[in-house]
Amino acid sequence: xxxxxxxxxxxxxxxxxxxxxxxxxxxxxxxxxxxxxxxxxxxxxxxxxxxxxxxxxxxxxxxxxxxxxxxxxxxxxxxxxxxxxxxxxxxxxxxxxxxxxxxxxxxxxxxxxxxxxxxxxxxxxxxxxxxxxxxxxxxxxxxxxxxxxxxxxxxxxxxxxxxxxxxxxxxxxxxxxxxxxxxxxxxxxxxxxxxxxxxxxxxxxxxxxxxxxxxxxxxxxxxxxxxxxxxxxxxxxxxxxxxxxxxxxxxxxxxxxxxxxxxxxxxxxxxxxxxxxxxxxxxxxxx
Amino acid sequence: xxxxxxxxxxxxxxxxxxxxxxxxxxxxxxxxxxxxxxxxxxxxxxxxxxxxxxxxxxxxxxxxxxxxxxxxxxxxxxxxxxxxxxxxxxxxxxxxxxxxxxxxxxxxxxxxxxxxxxxxxxxxxxxxxxxxxxxxxxxxxxxxxxxxxxxxxxxxxxxxxxxxxxxxxxxxxxxxxxxxxxxxxxxxxxxxxxxxxxxxxxxxxxxxxxxxxxxxxxxxxxxxxxxxxxxxxxxxxxxxxxxxxxxxxxxxxxxxxxxxxxxxxxxxxxxxxxxxxx
Numbered sequence: 001x002x003x004x005x006x007x008x009x010x011x012x013x014x015x016x017x018x019x020x021x022x023x024x025x026x027x028x029x030x031x032x033x034x035x036x037x038x039x040x041x042x043x044x045x046x047x048x049x050x051x052x053x054x055x056x057x058x059x060x061x062x063x064x065x066x067x068x069x070x071x072x073x074x075x076x077x078x079x080x081x082x083x084x085x086x087x088x089x090x091x092x093x094x095x096x097x098x099x100x101x102x103x104x105x106x107x108x109x110x111x112x113x114x115x116x117x118x119x120x121x122x123x124x125x126x127x128x129x130x131x132x133x134x135x136x137x138x139x140x141x142x143x144x145x146x147x148x149x150x151x152x153x154x155x156x157x158x159x160x161x162x163x164x165x166x167x168x169x170x171x172x173x174x175x176x177x178x179x180x181x182x183x184x185x186x187x188x189x190x191x192x193x194x195x196x197x198x199x200x201x202x203x204x205x206x207x208x209x210x211x212x213x214x215x216x217x218x219x220x221x222x223x224x225x226x227x228x229x230x231x232x233x234x235x236x237x238x239x240x241x242x243x244x245x246x247x248x249x250x251x252x253x254x255x256x257x258x259x260x261x262x263x264x265x266x267x268x269x270x271x272x273x274x275x276x277x278x279x280x281x282x283x284x285x286x287x
Numbered sequence: 288x289x290x291x292x293x294x295x296x297x298x299x300x301x302x303x304x305x306x307x308x309x310x311x312x313x314x315x316x317x318x319x320x321x322x323x324x325x326x327x328x329x330x331x332x333x334x335x336x337x338x339x340x341x342x343x344x345x346x347x348x349x350x351x352x353x354x355x356x357x358x359x360x361x362x363x364x365x366x367x368x369x370x371x372x373x374x375x376x377x378x379x380x381x382x383x384x385x386x387x388x389x390x391x392x393x394x395x396x397x398x399x400x401x402x403x404x405x406x407x408x409x410x411x412x413x414x415x416x417x418x419x420x421x422x423x424x425x426x427x428x429x430x431x432x433x434x435x436x437x438x439x440x441x442x443x444x445x446x447x448x449x450x451x452x453x454x455x456x457x458x459x460x461x462x463x464x465x466x467x468x469x470x471x472x473x474x475x476x477x478x479x480x481x482x483x484x485x486x487x488x489x490x491x492x493x494x495x496x497x498x499x500x501x502x503x504x505x506x507x508x509x510x511x512x513x514x515x516x517x518x519x520x521x522x523x524x525x526x527x528x529x530x531x532x533x534x535x536x537x538x539x540x541x542x543x544x545x546x547x548x549x550x551x552x553x554x555x556x557x558x559x560x561x562x563x564x565x
Contacts, residue, residue: 013460023376027373031369038394038403038406038437041403096293109320113544117498156316179298217398224521237398260398267387
């Protein structure tokens with residue numbers, strides 16, 4: 001686009017300024033109503049009775065137990081899913097086998113299953129009524145209405161996150177670098193740690209970030225499997241629900257504000273990764 | 288996937304990576320889904336039909352799919368607009384808008400749910416304005432629609448954005464040189480290129496909306512036959528320890544969403560073939 005001509009004439013491959021600014025205004029207005037307003041509302045409602053009231057409700061035993069449980073769940077399920085994601089991406093991108101497309105479809109399956117149905121599946125598999133669940137309860141290891149069930153439900157809904165980020169990146173990078181390292185006599189693990197991991201670290205971090213945000217915020221699947229026992233299986237999102245239904249608005253929104261802050265930090269880090277390490281992320285995230 | 292299916296490779300770690308992948312996939316995803324399908328098999332198709340074929344269940348399923356379809360259509364149009372604006376135009380605040388598109392992915396659904404309810408309830412910031420013209424949003428189907436638009440918002444934008452970035456200007460220039468107006472070029476040259484990606488985003492948005500629970504139940508009001516969504520029915524059955532009925536509705540939802548994904552994938556294949564653009 002030449003600079004002088006641009007002032008008087010519009011390039012044939014551009015919209016008129018009026019059309020352009022209308023579209024930009026629509027984008028701003030739409031996102032303001034749909035996204036920014038709900039985000040602001042969380043903090044407005046949380047601070048409705050002042051900062052002190054909000055902080056006090058966050059220090060209550062219910063809130064503290066919920067925060068602790070949610071952090072524990074994320075600390076277990078996210079690394080497990082990261083290990084799965086790395087293993088699955090390695091298996092899929094470093095080897096040629098039949099049924100690869102089908103395997104990828106299976107890994108993506110949790111995205112098209114309702115979280116409530118996911119929770120239901122886990123209840124049917126591991127609940128006290130099922131053969132396996134009944135046996136486990138008899139051994140003293142209840143899954144449903146206990147922490148393992150929440151972890152399984154969380155892992156189910158976040159299952160594809162890391163694998164999805166890694167697979168396209170590892171396909172793009174190919175196998176040549178690993179093959180060179182192997183030829184030079186490096187062991188399998190050494191190849192992974194010194195060649196593959198440095199190449200995929202930003203994509204891995206990206207996947208882990210998204211996985212963690214979803215893990216800490218999961219509600220539907222956890223509602224079904226947790227039983228929402230106060231102090232034991234009530235996570236942050238389910239505690240928000242309980243407090244909201246008991247008309248403890250400030251308490252519910254204060255906890256919600258903590259999760260909203262987490263979401264904002266996640267977006268911030270994600271955007272930073274997209275700007276700084278675009279070349280090492282899946283093509284879909286480079287913009 | 289037995290050994291003959293795998294080609295020989297000098298790469299290490301076949302056993303470990305395949306072992307972890309298949310074990311975790313089975314334990315976390317496949318066996319639980321299998322348990323649901325097995326429950327359904329024991330129950331029989333007739334049993335499932337008897338459970339599903341009730342006014343309240345039909346109403347909930349129909350409501351979920353109708354509103355999800357409408358929300359996905361809204362997101363299709365707005366998502367393509369957003370993708371175009373974010374890629375093609377330079378204006379202050381573009382980065383923030385771009386990041387904001389992903390907020391519905393990052394914000395927990397329960398948080399979105401109570402916050403949308405606070406906004407659209409009759410005493411909320413938007414609810415008050417709507418109430419003045421006699422428009423009730425929260426606790427009606429409008430409320431569900433808005434929650435579903437929120438959760439499905441990022442999908443179309445994120446699938447279309449990379450495609451807009453890759454459009455070659457030469458194509459547009461050629462169209463303009465041949466005398467096409469800008470609108471004609473957009474309609475007949477650009478839009479067909481975006482269609483497959485837009486449909487993919489539409490499908491993802493639809494699938495997400497159909498199963499959505501957290502952001503909807505607070506704003507829905509949950510009145511049977513009117514604002515009760517299908518996932519809530521499963522929860523209600525589970526709370527009454529009625530596992531058979533919960534499983535029957537769960538299988539119905541699973542089958543319908545798989546069927547939808549299949550149909551939309553077929554549309555996508557068809558449109559790709561028609562346009563010859565991959």
